Amino acid sequence: MATIKDIARIAGVGLGTVSRALNGEPNIRPDTRDRILETARRLHYRPNxxxxxxxxxxxxxxxxxxxxxxxxxxxxxxxxxxxxxxxxxxxxxxxxxxxxxxxxxxxxxxxxxxxxxxxxxxxxxxxxxxxxxxxxxxxxxxxxxxxxxxxxxxxDNTLGGNLAAKYLAGAGCRSIVYLGEESPSQQQDERLGGFRDTLKAAGIPLREKFIYVDDKTAYEAVGEMLKEEPFDGIFCFCDRLAYGARSAIQESGLPVRVIGYDDAPASQYLGLSSVRQxxxxxxxxxxxxxxxxxxxxxxxxxxxxxxxxxxxx
Structure with missing residues (x-):
């Protein structure tokens, strides 16, 4: 029996793209959708x-x-x-x-x-x-x-933190903030570890702040941080924190680069750079x-x- 893995391989797309096409979701190019559906028909794919x-x-x-x-x-x-x-x-x-x-x-x-x-x-x-x-x-x-x-x-969350650090450093950021969740987690430890190590190797200082995961809380926290000591780059533990952080940054008018983590669906419409999982x-x-x-x-x-x-x- 054909699987979505077979469809993805033949159509040359990812598994997530196949699932969106089969479910009739809107965020997929028409030509890609047609190619996937045609592949599914040729393979006689049927949900059970x-x-x-x-x-x-x-x-x-x-x-x-x-x-x-x-x-x-x-x-x-x-x-x-x-x-x-x-x-x-x-x-x-x-x-x-x-x-x-x-x-x-x-x-x-x-x-x-x-x-x-x-x-x-x-x-x-x-x-x-x-x-x-x-x-x-x-x-x-x-x-x-x-x-x-x-x-x-x-x-590989350590690699994810590493990639976020390289993104900000590559954009010329030299005063960087990490905005994380206040509750400890294995995922945050790994992301922050990779982020810290990469910035340390590049000789770039890092400030860290941990808050409750909520876009309003992030908005308020980042607004205060910008008043206390401006920075030019911020990495957020997740996209939800990045949404609030970016709103505060836009209001300040300061040139601050932002990157989130997750690449949640809303991020593509908000123009937010993110580490995709x-x-x-x-x-x-x-x-x-x-x-x-x-x-x-x-x-x-x-x-x-x-x-x-x-x-x-």
Whole structure:
């Protein structure tokens, strides 16, 4: 049976582009859409019945549990779409658990389900919860984070920070700020580590500020920083922070370069430069891994490369 990976290879596009074309989404060139749809027709690509079974809530051992911090965030939603496409091609359902602040309840719920596999997205669950999941004897994969002794599908965030630093330094910035989230995370540690090391090697000073992830908070924080000590470049932990930061910079009238992280859909319309993460691809590959009945305890570690999308901001 043909898969979206086959369509992407023959049409010469990425997995995310194929999924957008098949879903009829607007943000794709007409000629590219036509090429993808024609390729799908030639390969006799057909989605299977899993979506209909999911709608009827007919769960079984063909169901994979997805633990995710929040579904509404564009990055997590793209990962979830990738997982869905992979499971759909393997005739499996997905059952989504929104982690939120209820880790113990979520893990307890998962332990009562008859699941074919479990995918944990981004969330830094406790060692106790990780051990409980491992003890179920069900294949477990982690997406967007590294876990020792587990299968992982993750972004090279250190490289992402390195690329952001090179983008700003290459634009002539010599007084640079990092705007991050106040809550610690593996992803931020890696991004900031790559960013710091690259700027240090170039002899460029760095100021760091950590705030609650919200565009309004970023707007206020950057506005104050510009009044205290102007700078000419800023790297934000995520695009949402960059939106607020850029608004404050535009109001100030100062020539400050901005780069975000994620390349969320809105960034292309706002003209924001960003480090793009292949979210759909890592979700898809993680879903394929679980669908292939991977052995519990497998330690596969797939690392995906980010890239800078330069929109001149």
């Amino acid at each position: 019945e899993s979506a209909r079974r999911l709608a009827r809530r007919e769960f079984s051992s063909a169901t994979v549990g997805i633990v995710i911090p929040v579904v509404s965030h564009p990055f997590y939603f793209e990962i979830l779409r990738g997982i869905y496409f992979a499971l759909n091609e393997s005739d499996k359902n997905l059952l989504v658990f929104n982690l939120g602040r209820y880790e113990e309840l979520v893990v307890e719920h998962i332990s009562k389900e008859n699941l074919a596999g479990i995918i944990v997205v981004s969330a830094g669950i406790s060692p106790e919860s990780k051990n409980l999941l491992s003890a179920l004897g069900t294949p477990v994969a982690y997406i967007d984070r590294y876990e020792k002794d587990a299968a992982c599908f993750r972004i 292949p979210a759909f691809e890592i979700g898809y590959e993680g879903g394929i891994y679980i669908s292939a009945a991977a052995a519990p305890g497998d330690k596969s570690d797939r690392v995906f490369q980010p890239e800078v999308v330069d929109r001149g901001s």
